[in-house]
Amino acid sequence: MSAPLLPHSVPELVEAVRSAPRVLAVGAQTKPRLGAVEAARISTAALKGILEYEPSEFTFTALAGTPVRELAAALAERGQYLPFDPLFLDAGATLGGTVAAGLSGPGRFRFGGVRDFILGVRFIDGAGRLLRMGGKVVKNAAGFDLPKFFVGSLGRFGVLAEITFKVFPRPASQLTLRLKTDGVENSARMLMDAASTRWEADALDLPPEGKGLLLRLAGPAAALEQLSSEVLGRWPGTRLTETEAEASWSGLRELRWAHAEGPLVKVALTPVALPLLDRVLAALEGTRVHVSAGGNVAFVSLASGSASTALDERLRGLGLSGVGLRGPGPLWYGEKARPKIALAVKQALDAEGRFPALDE
Amino acid sequence: MSEGALNRLARLLPAERLLVRPEQLAAYESDGLTVFRTRPLGIAVPETADEVIALVRFCHDERLPFVPRGSGTSLSGGSLPVANGIVIALNRLNRILRLDPALRVAVVEPGVVNAQVSLAAAAHRLHYAPDPSSQPICTIGGNVAFNAGGAHCLKYGMTSNHVLGIKAVLATGEVVQWGGSSRENVGPDWCGLFTGNEGLFGIALEIILQLLPRAECFHTVLAGYRTLEQAGEAVSAVIASGLLPGAIEIMDALALEAAKAAVHAEYPPGCEAVLIVELEGPREAVAADRVRLDAIIAASAPVESRPARDGEERLAIWKGRKSAFSAVGRLSPDFIVQDGVVPRRRLGEALRRIGEMAREAGVRCGNVFHAGDGNLHPLILFDGRQKGALERAEALAGRILRMCIEMGGSITGEHGIGAEKREYLGAMFTADEVECMKRLHNAFDPFGISNPGKMFPGAEAPALSQRGLHPLEQAGLLSRE
Secondary structure, three states: OOOOEOOOOHHHHHHHHHHOOOEEEEOOOOOHHHHOOOOEEEEOOOOOOEEEEEHHHOEEEEEOOOEHHHHHHHHHHOOEEOOOOOOOOOOOOEHHHHHHHOOOOOOHHHHOOHHHHEEEEEEEOOOOOEEEEEOOOOOOOOOOOHHHHHOOOOOOOOEEEEEEEEOEEOOOEEEEEEEOOOHHHHHHHHHHHHHOOOOOOOEEEEOOOOOOEEEEEEEOHHHHHHHHHHHHHHOOEEEOOHHHHHHHHHHHHOOOOOOOOOOEEEEEOOHHHHHHHHHHHHOOOOOEEEEEHHHOEEEEEOOOHHHHHHHHHHHHHHOOEEEEEEOOOOOEEEOOOOOHHHHHHHHHHOOOOOOOOOOO | OOHHHHHHHHOOOOHHHEEOOHHHHHOOOOOOOOOEEOOOOEEEOOOOHHHHHHHHHHHHHHOOOEEEEOOOOOOOOOOOOOOOOEEEEOOOOOOEEEEEOOOOEEEEOOOOEHHHHHHHHHHHOEEOOOOOOOOOOOEHHHHHHHOOOOOOHHHHOOHHHHEEEEEEEEOOOOEEEEEOOOOOOOOOOHHHHHOOOOOOOEEEEEEEEEOEEOOOEEEEEEEEEOOHHHHHHHHHHHHHOOOOOOEEEEEEHHHHHHHHHHHOOOOOOOOOEEEEEEEEEOHHHHHHHHHHHHHHHHHOOOOEEEEOOOHHHHHHHHHHHHHHHHHHOOOOOEEEEOOOEOOHHHHHHHHHHHHHHHHHHOOEEEEEEEHHHOEEEEEEEEOOOOOOHHHHHHHHHHHHHHHHHHOOOEOOOOOOOOOOOHHHHHHHOOHHHHHHHHHHHHHHOOOOOEOOOOOOOOOOOOEEOOOOOOHHHHOOOOOOO
């Protein structure tokens, strides 16, 4: 494969899109399976930088190739953050890649994920037109919400140039509890029960290897002390030190627990489906799984590519869908609906087929 | 529509559910934007999703335009009928199909009233967050079509942030199912694209809504200020503090006058503006945050600050706020509500300019707004019986919209473009961008039969009329925001 094109500005990005009959934008390649398709690569590595950041507006606009880590640092300086814990932060994931992959971390539990914080985009369609959709203010209902549509669409409908996000003030403090669990049925029940309490948990995750349930609280420090006592009165567990908590959450955020080589798959689910999924995964030897966002998503790491066919079939059997992030195996797993409208929308945004199709 | 087509349509529904008599049609001529009126050919009243699908497929086969409608509370003329088409009234698809407290979702039909969802969820200490002022009457189908907002958008987002799944019949007759009960999604976000389509893509038949635990505790403060600028400065101070209130609202003098007249709300005397800030969450968190909020408010030199002492006082504050729009009807025979958004830091400047423009035009204009997210709701008062009054009001509305665009905001925060603001779409987006949206529209509705005349400029202009309050407003059932 030839070296990727490396535009240094938005006009150069437009040129790059127009320069080849078939292109795909790539960021830091932290989710390489998403871009494993025949097409000229356009790297966003040189499209970095925050274009606008006005803390009093709770918004920023940045170029698509900006590493999320740089954004997070700039926001933290002003006491703000992206509440959904973007994944692969240390690995260098870009803002554009995070949107195109549709990936949110544990913090998506409380206030929502990438889709809930994206406000606007500038993108290049298949005909090479640079278009702005959505807005730059926190509230906007003008026009079709294409920014949301781009979340999870893997660059197959357009190349992102700039993205505007909503941000929130960072809570004064955080506190993480590790609660004892007793089997998957019990864990699923705990996730659902905890989600309905008055505590307004910030994150509810089941880390891999049966390491209990991580419940994170966020807010004023004094309140968290009292809330955590109540949680521990209901379920036995321990309070993590700040260092332990940081190690746990960053390990999950970077997916350090996953096999280095095998397929890594994001699966959308509900906590009631968790025991069924667990049974399926138990049959695939060496599989590790991190259940995140209160049981609404699982990151599944298979020991080898040979198990991916079985995972695909079994997810279909359960009516669940997944997407392969890295390693061998299919791009899409399980249930796959491809209504006619999907083709019509592809035609509307990319009539020439300049970007690969979803199923390539 | 030919008589043949009407006869064929009549075969789809029992006679009593196809309304064609003039007195029946009259009730559907307009929606919350009463200055526009159009009489449709007929009203179809389906009772099941299958009937809606059959109707849409019929319309597709016959190239017959249709306007989906819930309670008709749109403030942008979103459910304005078309003269050569029918209205599909969805009010009888009003079942909550499933309420799952463990997964915290409700599966509802499009005709379910917004407030009914929270009412049904209350037994499980859950609620549905989006709360447009019309929530006692507006329907979820309409909320989805126009991506409705409310007073709590800064923290909780708009309707689209709470829609997890949609089953819909598209204008082509294709039935699609997107998303599900999971908060997460795999692949492109079709529910995100569908929400806010203004009825141009088709009709949602089943919507899966996320429910949230009801906040355990609230701290609601009402503070009166001598000037609007002071109230605006207080908002800036709250935002700068790092607090994340559930709602931050401002009402100006005219809106206060209206609320006093309508629901006997009481406000500190001598104030040009009233600020409402609400914190919510677990009691321990609210207790800690309220100390900070109260200090910020005290430092902002209000004429008076009144924290709600109990749930009843809190509800009274919100009742006054949410009644403000329909209450203005008591001050003026007619009014238009605008919905522009400006960057929050420019709120003060925007309000000053709106005041100047209103004075220049000789038009009375009040303001109620979601100060936390920069969403303005200028209320432009006029008397439609006076020659040229409506035109002057509309001209002012147009200037306000252009100002919002110029400031880097939006022409609509939560009401949608509808029939009202379509001529301004091209002021906010380039010709290429409007063309892109038209291509998308064409993908969903190649014949342009689904809710025609909304969002895009250049369509046939609706008839203007000015006849005062909507009948539902007169009955106190509807309020505008």
